[in-house]
Amino acid sequence: DTGVSQNPRHKITKRGQNVTFRCDPISEHNRLYWYRQTLGQGPEFLTYFQNEAQLEKSRLLSDRFSAERPKGSFSTLEIQRTEQGDSAMYLCASSPLRGNSYEQYFGPGTRLTVT
Amino acid sequence: DQQVKQNSPSLSVQEGRISILNCDYTNSMFDYFLWYKKYPAEGPTFLISISSIKDKNEDGRFTVFLNKSAKHLSLHIVPSQPGDSAVYFCAASAGRSSGNTGKLIFGQGTTLQVKP
Numbered sequence: 007d008t009g010v011s012q013n014p015r016h017k018i019t020k021r022g023q024n025v026t027f028r029c030d031p032i033s034e035h036n037r038l039y040w041y042r043q044t045l046g047q048g049p050e051f052l053t054y055f056q057n058e059a060q061l062e063k064s065r066l067l068s069d070r071f072s073a074e075r076p077k078g079s080f081s082t083l084e085i086q087r088t089e090q091g092d093s094a095m096y097l098c099a100s101s102p103l104r105g106n107s108y109e110q111y112f113g114p115g116t117r118l119t120v121t
Numbered sequence: 122d123q124q125v126k127q128n129s130p131s132l133s134v135q136e137g138r139i140s141i142l143n144c145d146y147t148n149s150m151f152d153y154f155l156w157y158k159k160y161p162a163e164g165p166t167f168l169i170s171i172s173s174i175k176d177k178n179e180d181g182r183f184t185v186f187l188n189k190s191a192k193h194l195s196l197h198i199v200p201s202q203p204g205d206s207a208v209y210f211c212a213a214s215a216g217r218s219s220g221n222t223g224k225l226i227f228g229q230g231t232t233l234q235v236k237p
Contacts, residue, residue, distance in 0.1 A: 010164070048125075051224040054224055108214045
């Protein structure tokens with residue numbers, strides 16, 4: 007079990023450019039979540055996948071954001087036409103489908119800086 | 122609308138003493154609560170959790186207390202160690218029933234400093 011991994015760890019981009027982040031969850035975990043964390047705040051929910059199906063999207067996820075999880079394995083989060091307000095830490099988490107626990111296991115995050 | 126609140130941005134305690142971190146919530150649908158610890162440049166790490174059917178859960182030096190009538194929970198760390206210095210987040214979930222996805226709603230975090 008290597009845990010949740012995210013790539014890249016850091017991304018600096020110019021305003022207006024597109025960026026894509028990748029998340030590899032723990033292999034047996036069917037549930038995958040994306041969160042965004044800004045300075046001084048806790049993580050905020052963005053979207054949720056159960057296997058390959060995207061079942062919930064936050065209102066924080068504007069039309070410029072899109073997420074996929076093809077084949078229910080890794081997931082990508084794309085931001086189009088980035089804005090300075092998109093600068094944040096983007097966190098991915100996974101959890102198993104079964105069981106009574108609600109614990110989610112987080113990756114190290116991708117820190118995005120939009121200049 | 123902040124559904125989960127941690128009103129103390131920071132807390133400083135002496136090594137060996139008790140650390141008490143507090144958290145309040147407003148949504149009565151929350152039925153599961155978790156504490157996460159976060160070091161700089163790392164993702165949050167799960168620490169301890171409690172279901173709404175319980176009022177206490179203990180794991181080693183960490184104990185979480187839940188007061189449903191007050192919509193309040195707290196994390197006790199005894200004894201505190203310098204390695205406990207980190208940001209602590211309280212989180213709540215409305216569970217996976219009735220179509221809920223188990224998403225977590227986080228508080229703003231409390232920075233704990235344990236002095237040697």
